[in-house]
Amino acid sequence: MGAVLHTANPRLSDKQIAFTIAHAGSRILFFEPNLAELVARLRPLLPGIERYVLLAERGTIAPDVADTLNYEALLASEDGALTWMSFDEKAAAFLCYTSGTTGDPKGVLYSHRSIVLHGMAAGLSSAFGFSAFDVIMPCSSMYHATAWGLPFTAAINGCKLVLPCDRMDGASLADLINEEGVTFSGGVPTIWTLYLAHLDTTGTGVGNLKRLVIGGSAVPRAMAETFRAKYGVTVLQLWGMTETNPLGVISTPSPLLMAEGEDFANDLPLTKQGRMQFGIELRIIDGDGTPLPWDGEQAGALQVRGPWVVDRYFPDIEGAGSDGWYDTGDIGTIDRFGFLRLTDREKDVIKSGGEWISSIDIENAAVGYPGVRVPAVVGVYHPKWEERPLLVIETHEGQAVTADAIRAHLETKVVRWWLPDDILFATVPLTATGKIDKKALREAYRNQLA
Known part of the structure; x- marks a missing residue:
């Protein structure tokens, strides 16, 4: 119509x-x-x-x-x-809004053309690698960048599509995956934490599930290794955003990466968000707007452009610059293999005594400790250092975890001056798209170290 x-x-x-x-x-x-x-x-x-x-x-x-x-x-x-x-292929088809964590939600209008191009690129072997024999179950809602574009990619490739609706608990996911023969699924890490917990307590198998794509926040290494070693499921990291429709990078291997050896090729995708996909350009820039080299060391502001990247917000608010580059608000590095590693959001990076601390790196280290369900690190006011990291941990039900044990674990994973000044145990709030709500945490604990 x-x-x-x-x-x-x-x-x-x-x-x-x-x-x-x-x-x-x-x-x-x-x-x-x-x-x-x-x-x-x-x-x-x-x-x-x-x-x-x-x-x-x-x-x-x-x-x-x-x-x-x-x-x-x-x-x-x-x-x-x-x-x-x-109607014209560039006519509007879909309108999604950002989660509104930094103000009013902003509208991103997708055209029929951008949806089809995105769906074709996402199905390529270098991306999700779909065929008509796949059964796809997106575990992100349609309001979240059209469920990561998976329903359209499924249709383009002739795949069976399974929609879980509001059945996102571990038991329901396991039932759907096994009953419907799901081979591929995707969602934020918190969903798969519940799923793994259900498998562990019930002994249920994964059925035909072969691949998972996880995005929204960094994939815990322990989660990816458990899926691969115990269940034979390959975990792919994905980075994208509402403004990119959302495909940006996926952690699929490349010939250049495989040439470095199988162990290296298997390990690198666990530590980085992924590599550029067809149709997408990436660059990182310094504070003066100068592009930085792809050496995996120098971090800068991440920018992206492509045929399905937003150029303006609905109805007519500037998004990307005049040259088409959209500033994502992320800080990251790109290595010689073209793999992107996000070190933080610009608004989440912690500046302590003039030096930068990555909240993501501390979270990735903390989540590897037994019993930790969701770790969240925010910078809060400190009278001497301006900001210091505060770690809030939500544990698995029935698991006893102490601050001393977490601190001892972190001492082996991060440099000493990155160690959190305080470690608290509480429920970690999530945004409407399942991400950690760091704005709420900063507000709740802003005077914790004052």
């Missing part, structure tokens, strides 16, 4: 959800039964919505949302004939 699909994020605050719906100019709201209470609460904030449509079996109603239409009933009322609309 030529309409633009805006996937609203139900994990945002009510105010932010209403903002994105109004900002997008959305007119028809489709929702599932498990979100009926949320929709009823939001309705007074959505004067621009003309119709509400319940995605459910015929006869199902949403009593809290008046005058709701039923999707299946609407389909049944039609004669089944479909006339495909004809």
Whole structure:
């Protein structure tokens, strides 16, 4: 019908959800039964919505949302004939919003052309390597960069698609993977932590699962090694963002990498986000805007450009510069193999006594300690050093972990002046896209070391 699909994020605050719906100019709201209470609460904030449509079996109603239409009933009322609309390939198709951790969410508009190009590139052997024999289950929501573009890549390659909806606990994931014959899945690390815990406690197998792509935050080395050694599942790291549709880099091997030896080729992808894919250009620049060499040592601001990289935010807010380079807000290095390693977000890097500390490196070291479920490092005010690292740890249920044990473990992994000044045990808050909410942590513990 030529309409633009805006996937609203139900994990945002009510105010932010209403903002994105109004900002997008959305007119028809489709929702599932498990979100009926949320929709009823939001309705007074959505004067621009003309119709509400319940995605459910015929006869199902949403009593809290008046005058709701039923999707299946609407389909049944039609004669089944479909006339495909004809429109320009650059016409708008999909509207996704950023998570809004640094202000109001920003809209990123994908065209039909960018979605198809992205889907074709993602399916290449140097990327996900799909064939029609694959069964793909994205465990990231459609509001999160169109589920990382996996539904479209699946369609282009003729793959079976499995959608888990809100069944993201370890047991449900295991059931779906085994029952549906899933061969490939993707999601943030926290999801796979739950999945591995379920496998470990129940002895359940992984079925036909062969590959996982993990993004959103760095892949814990222990997780990747467990999947490979115990279950024969290859873990690929992915870096991207809403603004890149989201494909940026994937940690697939290359001939140049393999020439260094199998052990080296197997180890490097565990420590870096991945290498450039077809259609994407990367560079790192210093504070003066000068491109830095690909030596794996010099870190700079990461910039990206390509045919599916945002050039401006919806409706008309500047995104990339005039030369097409988009500033990602990440700090990283690129090595001679073309592999990107993110050392931090610009807003998360810790400056202590004039020297930089990588929160990501400390987190990667901490997550390898038994019992650690989610580690999070933030910089908080220090009267002498300006900022010092604070480590907050969420442990696995029933696991006893002490601050002294964590500190002793970290002393063997990071330089001494990087060691956290304090280690706390608490639930680690997550953003609407499953990432660690460091803004909330900084606010909660801003005076911890004062």
